[in-house]
Amino acid sequence: MTNMKTGYVIAAAVAIALTGGAAQAAKTDIVIGLQLEPPHLDPTGAAAGAIDQVVYSNVFEGLTRFASDGSIIPGLAKSWEISDDGLSYIFHLNEGVTFHDGSAMDAEDVKFSLDRARAEDSTNAQKALFADIASVEAMDLATVKVTLSKQNGSFLFNMAWGDAVIVAPESIADIKTKPIGTGPFVLSNWVQGDRIELAKNPDYWGSAISLDKATFKFISDPTAAFAAVMAEDVNAFMAFPAPENLPQFDADPRFKVLVGSTEGETILAINNKLPPFDNVKIREAVAHAIDRQAIIDGAMFGYGTPIGTHFAPHNPAYIDLTALSAYDPEKSKALLAEAGFADGFTTTLKLPPPSYARRGGEIIASQLKAVGITVEISNLEWAQWLEQVFRGKDFGLSIVSHTEPMDIGIYGREDYYFQYGKPEFQALMAELNATTDPAERTSILQAAQTMISEDYVNAYLFQLANTGVANAKIEGLWANAPTQAVDLTGVSWTD
Amino acid sequence: MLRYTLKRLLSLSVSLLVASIIIFLAIEVVPGDPASYMLGINAQPDTIAALREELGLNVSAVERYVNWVSGMLTGNFGTSYTYRTPVVDMIGDRMWISLPLALYALLLSTLIAFPAGILAASKRGSVADTLVMGITQLGVAIPNFWFAMLMVLVFAINLRWFSAGGFPGWDGGFWLAVKALTLPAVSLALPQASILARVMRSALLDTLGEDFVRSARAKGLNRRQALWRHALRNAMIPVLTIIGLQFSFLLAGAIIIENVFFLPGLGRLVFQSISQRDLIVVESVVMLLVFAVVIVNFSVDIAYALVDPRLRRRS
Numbered sequence: 001m002t003n004m005k006t007g008y009v010i011a012a013a014v015a016i017a018l019t020g021g022a023a024q025a026a027k028t029d030i031v032i033g034l035q036l037e038p039p040h041l042d043p044t045g046a047a048a049g050a051i052d053q054v055v056y057s058n059v060f061e062g063l064t065r066f067a068s069d070g071s072i073i074p075g076l077a078k079s080w081e082i083s084d085d086g087l088s089y090i091f092h093l094n095e096g097v098t099f100h101d102g103s104a105m106d107a108e109d110v111k112f113s114l115d116r117a118r119a120e121d122s123t124n125a126q127k128a129l130f131a132d133i134a135s136v137e138a139m140d141l142a143t144v145k146v147t148l149s150k151q152n153g154s155f156l157f158n159m160a161w162g163d164a165v166i167v168a169p170e171s172i173a174d175i176k177t178k179p180i181g182t183g184p185f186v187l188s189n190w191v192q193g194d195r196i197e198l199a200k201n202p203d204y205w206g207s208a209i210s211l212d213k214a215t216f217k218f219i220s221d222p223t224a225a226f227a228a229v230m231a232e233d234v235n236a237f238m239a240f241p242a243p244e245n246l247p248q249f250d251a252d253p254r255f256k257v258l259v260g261s262t263e264g265e266t267i268l269a270i271n272n273k274l275p276p277f278d279n280v281k282i283r284e285a286v287a288h289a290i291d292r293q294a295i296i297d298g299a300m301f302g303y304g305t306p307i308g309t310h311f312a313p314h315n316p317a318y319i320d321l322t323a324l325s326a327y328d329p330e331k332s333k334a335l336l337a338e339a340g341f342a343d344g345f346t347t348t349l350k351l352p353p354p355s356y357a358r359r360g361g362e363i364i365a366s367q368l369k370a371v372g373i374t375v376e377i378s379n380l381e382w383a384q385w386l387e388q389v390f391r392g393k394d395f396g397l398s399i400v401s402h403t404e405p406m407d408i409g410i411y412g413r414e415d416y417y418f419q420y421g422k423p424e425f426q427a428l429m430a431e432l433n434a435t436t437d438p439a440e441r442t443s444i445l446q447a448a449q450t451m452i453s454e455d456y457v458n459a460y461l462f463q464l465a466n467t468g469v470a471n472a473k474i475e476g477l478w479a480n481a482p483t484q485a486v487d488l489t490g491v492s493w494t495d
Numbered sequence: 496m497l498r499y500t501l502k503r504l505l506s507l508s509v510s511l512l513v514a515s516i517i518i519f520l521a522i523e524v525v526p527g528d529p530a531s532y533m534l535g536i537n538a539q540p541d542t543i544a545a546l547r548e549e550l551g552l553n554v555s556a557v558e559r560y561v562n563w564v565s566g567m568l569t570g571n572f573g574t575s576y577t578y579r580t581p582v583v584d585m586i587g588d589r590m591w592i593s594l595p596l597a598l599y600a601l602l603l604s605t606l607i608a609f610p611a612g613i614l615a616a617s618k619r620g621s622v623a624d625t626l627v628m629g630i631t632q633l634g635v636a637i638p639n640f641w642f643a644m645l646m647v648l649v650f651a652i653n654l655r656w657f658s659a660g661g662f663p664g665w666d667g668g669f670w671l672a673v674k675a676l677t678l679p680a681v682s683l684a685l686p687q688a689s690i691l692a693r694v695m696r697s698a699l700l701d702t703l704g705e706d707f708v709r710s711a712r713a714k715g716l717n718r719r720q721a722l723w724r725h726a727l728r729n730a731m732i733p734v735l736t737i738i739g740l741q742f743s744f745l746l747a748g749a750i751i752i753e754n755v756f757f758l759p760g761l762g763r764l765v766f767q768s769i770s771q772r773d774l775i776v777v778e779s780v781v782m783l784l785v786f787a788v789v790i791v792n793f794s795v796d797i798a799y800a801l802v803d804p805r806l807r808r809r810s
Binding site: 037039040046047048120121122123124125126127128176177191192193194195217218219220221223224227228230231233353381382383384386387388390391404 | 531538542579647756757763773
C-alpha cells in the first residue's frame with residue numbers, strides 16, 4: 001500500500017515537473033490552418049482572398065486599416081485632414097516606419113503605391129477603389145496629399161483594403177514571391193503547396209506583438225482539415241470548411257469555436273433581364289418561395305444570419321427587411337398566377353463550388369419546386385462560373401456570396417451580372433459618394449437597401465458566418481471577418 | 496536486342512508527340528480565362544486585358560503550342576500563371592514528394608505481395624491460400640481514400656503516433672519525412688499489394704502447370720525447388736506488367752490520397768491548377784506524367800526482353 005502511494009507521488013511529481021517545465025514560458029509560435037493557398041503574396045495584384053488572409057496587417061499595411069469590428073482605424077497614416085469640399089485628403093504618416101528590407105517608408109512610397117494601383121497597365125483587381133483619385137502628392141517625407149476628382153465618402157474605407165497596401169518601389173519585381181511590407185511579420189519560408197512561415201519583424205514600428213513565428217498550413221479537403229485540428233497538427237483553423245464538425249469541437253475542452261460575421265451577403269442571384277425574371281412579380285414570387293431558415297439550418301448547420309437586403313447586419317446602417325420577402329409559398333403561387341405563370345416555369349440554377357451554394361442549391365430547388373418553378377441545377381467550377389454566369393450572363397438563377405465589404409454599389413452597375421442598374425439607384429449612389437456626414441450617409445444607405453429589397457432584385461438569403469476553431473488557450477484571433485484577414489498582431493497564448 | 500530497343504524508342508517518341516497534341520487541344524477547349532479567374536469579380540476589362548498581355552495569352556493557339564513544345568525540349572516549361580514561378584521548379588519541388596511516395600508504396604506493395612502470392616500458390620487450397628485470397632479480396636474492394644481516413648482516425652487522432660498529414664520536407668530529417676509518408680504509402684499500397692498478390696498467385700499456378708515444370712519435377716526436383724528455380728522466373732512477365740502499370744498509377748493517381756493527407760505532391764498540384772485555370776502547369780505536369788508512363792512502359796518492355804530471351808530473338 002505504502003509502496004503504491006509512493007509510486008503515485010513520484011508519478012505526480014514527475015508529471016508536475018514535466019508540465020510545469022513546459023508551462024513556464026507561454027508558446028510564441030502558432031500554426032494556423034487555412035483552406036486555400038494564396039497563388040502569390042501580392043495583395044495588389046490578384047483577387048484571391050487567400051492572399052489577404054496571410055499578408056493583411058501581418059506583412060503589408062495600408063494608410064488605414066480595418067479593426068476586427070469592421071471600423072476604420074489609422075494604419076501607416078497616424079492622422080488625416082479632409083478639406084471642406086471633401087476633395088483633398090492630407091495624410092500624416094507614422095514616423096520611423098521601415099520596410100522589411102530596411103529602407104524607410106515615406107511619402108514617396110505612398111505616392112508610388114497609389115499611382116501604381118491606378119495606372120493604365122495596373123493589374124489591381126480592385127482598381128475601382130482608386131478611380132476617383134486625381135493626383136497624389138508627397139508634401140514632405142511624412143505628409144501625403146491625395147486629391148480626388150469627385151467626392152468619395154468611402155475613400156478612407158477604400159484605403160483600408162488589402163489591395164491598397166503600401167509597397168516599396170524596389171520590391172515590385174519580386175513582390176509575388178518576396179513580399180516586402182512594413183508589417184510586424186516577415187516572410188521566412190514558403191513551401192509551395194504546403195505552408196507559409198512568417199517570422200517576427202524585430203524592427204516593427206507599431207506596438208509589440210507576442211508571437212515570434214506563425215505558420216499557415218494549407219489543407220483544402222474538409223475531412224483532412226477536421227483530422228488536422230483533432231490531431232492538433234494545427235493550433236487554429238480559420239474559416240473552417242465543414243460547419244457540421246463545429247459542435248464536436250465545441251464539446252471538446254481542448255478547443256474553442258469562433259463564430260462571427262463576414263462581409264459575405266449570400267444571395268440567390270436573379271438574372272433581371274431574362275424573361276420571366278424581368279417581371280418584378282416573378283422575382284417577388286421567387287423571394288416568397290424561399291425559407292431562409294431552412295437553408296441556414298440545412299446548408300450551413302445553423303450558422304448564418306438571415307438578411308432581407310444586400311447589406312451586412314453588423315453594420316450600424318443595416319435595416320432588417322426580411323419581412324418584405326418572408327416565407328409564404330401561397331403568396332408566391334398567387335404572384336406567379338398574377339404574372340401569368342400559374343403552372344410555373346423552368347429555369348437554370350448555376351452553382352459555384354462552395355458548399356453554401358451546392359447544398360443551398362438543392363434546398364432552394366425543392367422550395368421552388370413546391371410553388372411550381374422547376375430549376376435545372378448545374379454545378380460549375382469558379383472559372384466556368386465567371387465565364388458563364390458573371391461575364392456571359394447566361395443563367396436564370398445562381399447562388400453566390402458577395403464577400404467584398406460595403407458592396408451595395410454593384411446594384412448601380414448596369415452591366416453587372418444580375419443586370420439591375422436602375423437610374424434611381426445610381427442617383428442614390430452618386431448622392432452617397434458626395435456625402436460625408438455620417439447621419440446623412442446612413443439614411444441614403446438605408447434608402448438604397450430598401451429600394452433593392454422592394455424591387456426584389458435578388459433573393460437575399462443570409463450573411464455568411466465566419467466560423468473558426470482554435471486551441472482554447474489562444475487569445476486574440478478575429479471572430480469577425482470585416483475583410484479576409486487573419487490578423488495576428490493581437491494573438492497570444494494564455495499560458 | 497538493338498532493333499527491339501530502337502523499335503520501342505520510336506513508338507515512345509510517337510506516343511509523346513500525339514500526347515502533347517491531345518493535351519494541348521484538351522486544355523484549349525476548357526472554358527474559363529485564367530486572367531479573369533485571377534482578378535475576380537470586381538476587375539475591370541482593361542485590367543484583365545493588361546494581365547492577359549502580361550501572361551502571354553494574347554497570341555494564337557498554334558504559336559502557344561509551338562512555344563510550349565519547343566520550351567519543353569529545352570527544359571523550359573514556362574511560368575505558372577498563378578504562382579508566377581517557373582513550372583519546372585514547381586514540378587521539381589513536388590516531385591520530391593510524389594516520387595518517393597510512389598516508390599515507397601511500390602516497395603511496400605511488392606514486399607507484401609510477393610511472399611503472399613508465392614505462399615498462396617505453393618500451398619494451393621490450404622488455409623494460408625484461403626486467407627491470402629480472402630484478405631486480398633477485401634484489399635481490392637476497399638477504396639484507398641476510405642482506408643486512408645480510417646488510418647488517420649486510428650493512428651493520428653486516437654493514438655497520436657503520426658500527424659494527420661502534411662510533409663515537413665526532406666531537409667527536416669530523413670526519418671521524419673519517411674514517417675510523414677508512411678500512412679499515405681500504406682493506404683496507396685494496400686489495394687496495389689492485393690492486386691499484385693493475386694496476379695502473382697495465378698501466374699505462378701499457371702506456370703506450375705506447364706510442361707517445363709513437369710519436366711523439372713520428373714528430373715527429380717520437388718515442388719518447392721521447381722517453383723523457385725523455374726516457375727517463378729517465368730511467372731514474372733505478368734507480374735512485371737502489373738508493377739509497371741502500378742508505378743505509373745501511383746505517380747499520377749495519388750491525387751485523392753495527397754488530398755486526404757494534404758501532401759504537396761504532383762497530384763494536388765494538377766488538381767489545384769485545374770481549378771485555378773493555371774493551364775500551363777496542367778499541360779506541363781500532365782505531359783510529364785505521360786512521359787513517365789511511357790518511360791516506365793518502355794523499361795518494362797526492355798525488362799520483358801531480359802527475362803524472356805524469346806522476345807529478343809523474335810525481333
